[in-house]
Structures are given as structure tokens and as C-alpha cells.
Amino acid sequence: MSSNNNPFSLEGKTILVTGASSGIGRGIAIACSKMNGTVIVNGRNVSRLQETLDMMSGTGHTLLAADLTSHDDVLQLVEKLPKLDGIVHCAGVGIRKLCKQIEETDIDYVMNANFKAPVLLQSALLSKKKVNKGASIVFISSIAIDTPSVGNAIYSASKGAITSYANCLKLELASRLIRVNTVHPAMVWTDLIFKDGVEEEELKADEQKYLLKRYGKPEDIANLVVYLLSDASEWMTGSHLEITGGGK
16 A cells, blocks of 8 residues: 555556557556656657656656567566566557458557567566566456457457456466456547548547547546556456446
């Protein structure tokens, strides 16, 4: 428990956030800093990571750029890291293609970033003893794993794969009281939703179908992740939490 007796505080915790150069990852890094965590932000783009750092509260945060799909980059990153109390696997990519158009390069692009990279990073962190007893590991998955949409097969499959992986990881780490949970957002306003050329007017019309009449914001997801990283959730592991604003 943190020294100020606030179970939601991240004071005294060192947290790695991947994919922190934009979107949900950036939002998570900022939220963790506001709750007094010491945050290490990771991504590939140094200038955008620096922008994230500039938005964060407090001091002592670190920027460690690395391409998580590169074996050498991952090994170098892990060597530089201190021992961690929290890990948020947020880095990922999306692609929309009809099933009849999918090629091997499409599968490699999405699965390497969304499944292979976090699995191998987590393996390296554990083998190098970089994860403290009682730590919390959070994977950003998606409601897409069981809410199919046209053209979203590879992305959905990648998020389903990482969720199944998390189910096994929780068993292997339970003896060290390390918790493993996943977060499954619906649509969130980030650059990723514009990737496939969808017009903003079309998205704004769609968000009115949500019960709360809007898509999510990065901070909505970040606040849930802060809870999972904090001592307030110390009796939670193996949970898959949907956060959807009442939309699917």
C-alpha cells in the first residue's frame, strides 16, 4: 500500500507503458503520472514519446524508445529497465481487409505487433527477473474478439490470441502474487480509427448508437488501467474487463 493510504495511488510503483507515443498508451502514461507513479514510456518515435513526457505530471519518468517487433531492440530495452511493479502492454496496430483479400504479409504485420511482440517482451522481462512480486500486468485487448465486424478478422484474431495468452500467464505468475488482467475497449477516439479512411461524420453518427452517446476517450481507458495497476485491485487477476460506453 502506498504511503498516503490511498489504494488508488501509484506512488512508489514503477510502471512500463508500451505504445505510449499516442492514443490510449499516451493517455495511460499521463494518468499513471497523475497518480504519482514513476513511468517508463516506450514506443518507436522518440519525438512523440517526448511529447508524452512533456504532458506528464511529476518527475523521474523515463523515455526508452524501442521497436518491440525487433528481437535486439527488446533485449536492449529489458537490460535498461529497472524492476517493475506494473506493465501495460498497449502497443499495437490495426488493419482492415476482407478475409478473401488477406495475404501472409498482413497476418505477419498485425500478429507480430499485437501478439508476438508483447509475448516475447513479457518472456524477456520474466527471464531477466524484471518483474517484482505483487506486480500487475495489463494487456489492452478489444471487444473485437467477440464482436465481429467486416474486414476486422486479423485484428480480432490478434486480440483474441493475446487474451488467451493472458489466461495462461495468470496461472504461471499467481505463486508470486503477480496479477494479469485484460482491458477490452469499444471504439475510442484515437488516430487509429481514422486509419482506414472513415469520415469523422460517419463515426460521429455511429457513436450516437452507444448508450452513453459517445465513443471512449483515452483517459476513460487510462482510468480503468490505473485501477488495475493500483493496490485497489489487488484481489483481481484473470479478469477481462469490457469498457464500452454501452456500445458494441
